[in-house]
Structure formats: structure tokens, C-alpha cells
Amino acid sequence: MGVNTRLVVAAAITDSLDAPRQLLAARRSAPSALAGLWEFAGGKVERGESAEAALRREIREELGVEIEIGDELVGPDDGAGVESSCECPVWMLRPGDADVDRLVMRVWWARILPGADGAAVEPRPLEDHDELRWLEPGAWRDVPWLPADKRIVEALLDDAVERHRRAYC
Numbered sequence: 001m002g003v004n005t006r007l008v009v010a011a012a013i014t015d016s017l018d019a020p021r022q023l024l025a026a027r028r029s030a031p032s033a034l035a036g037l038w039e040f041a042g043g044k045v046e047r048g049e050s051a052e053a054a055l056r057r058e059i060r061e062e063l064g065v066e067i068e069i070g071d072e073l074v075g076p077d078d079g080a081g082v083e084s085s086c087e088c089p090v091w092m093l094r095p096g097d098a099d100v101d102r103l104v105m106r107v108w109w110a111r112i113l114p115g116a117d118g119a120a121v122e123p124r125p126l127e128d129h130d131e132l133r134w135l136e137p138g139a140w141r142d143v144p145w146l147p148a149d150k151r152i153v154e155a156l157l158d159d160a161v162e163r164h165r166r167a168y169c
């Protein structure tokens, strides 16, 4: 039997889509193999759900906020055959085999939308996480990220530099 693939969607939540300075990291509380490591808030896309709808749902459930979804940070890995997604490239999280699903992820920049009264809304660790942290400029590498997320953080840093260059130069 072939390898089954699950798509994970995640948000690189920042203070500004045009010129990102802060990056929101979330510390996993479960399962025990991942607890204590940091990741981007998000989760698996359900059958029949679009990637964007899944991202909004996961962020609402995990952080209690609504988001504006910005540009995708397109990954370098093969996304062919991923259900509920375009065939665009993805970030490989886990190769998978006959017993374990292959896991791939798509990541978007995002920013938290203000509440109905226009006031800023702070995210809270409602589900799956025991701590949230706004990483300041220069400190995006300073938490122990999940192994598969390390190269995504590097790509976000490169992309953020390019966005600053476009915004200010």
C-alpha cells in the first residue's frame, strides 16, 4: 500500500505583513515527544476543508484570534498528490511509511486582526500550547523549534529581510 499524506497548515504570525519584526512562537504541550518544543500555530486540514479555512479554524481554536492571511512562504518540497491543496511545493515534515502518514506543511505569513471595537487582541494558549512568545528582531532562532521548523525559520528570516528592503529602501 502507498504512503498516505496529511497536510498541516500553519501561520507565521507577525506584527506587520509588509515589514515583519516580531514572530509568534508557540510551545507545544503534547504529545510528550514534542512537548517543550516551539512551533507555528496551526494543525491538520480536515477532509473536504480548504487549506485557508483550516488555518483560520486552527488559529481560532488554538489562540482565540482571527487573522489576516498574507503571502505564502512556499516550501521547496514536492507537493504533488496532497489532498485539499494546490500541487504547489510544500515543507516536508515527516517522510512517512506504510504505518505512519507522510506529513507536509504549508505556511503563510499572517497578522492578528483587531477586535470588533478596533482594539488589539492578544493571542492566548488555549489548546495544544502552554506558552506563547513574541520573538523580537534578532531572536527568531532563540527558542528550540521543532526540528522540521528550523529551515522554515531561516526562510522566514530571509523573506523578512527582503520585505524590509522593499518597504524602506
Ligand SMILES: Nc1nc2c([nH]c(=O)n2[C@H]2C[C@H](O)[C@@H](COP(=O)(O)OP(=O)(O)OP(=O)(O)O)O2)c(=O)[nH]1
Residues within 6 Å of the ligand: 008, 009, 010, 039, 040, 041, 042, 043, 044, 045, 093, 103, 128, 146, 148, 149
Ligand atoms: N502545527 C504545527 N505542526 C507542526 C509544525 N512543525 C511540525 O513538524 N509539525 C508537526 C507536529 C505534528 O506532528 C503535526 C501537526 O499536528 P497537530 O497535532 O498540530 O494537528 P492537529 O492540531 O490537527 O491535531 P490532531 O488532529 O492530530 O489531534 O505536524 C508546526 O510548525 N506547526
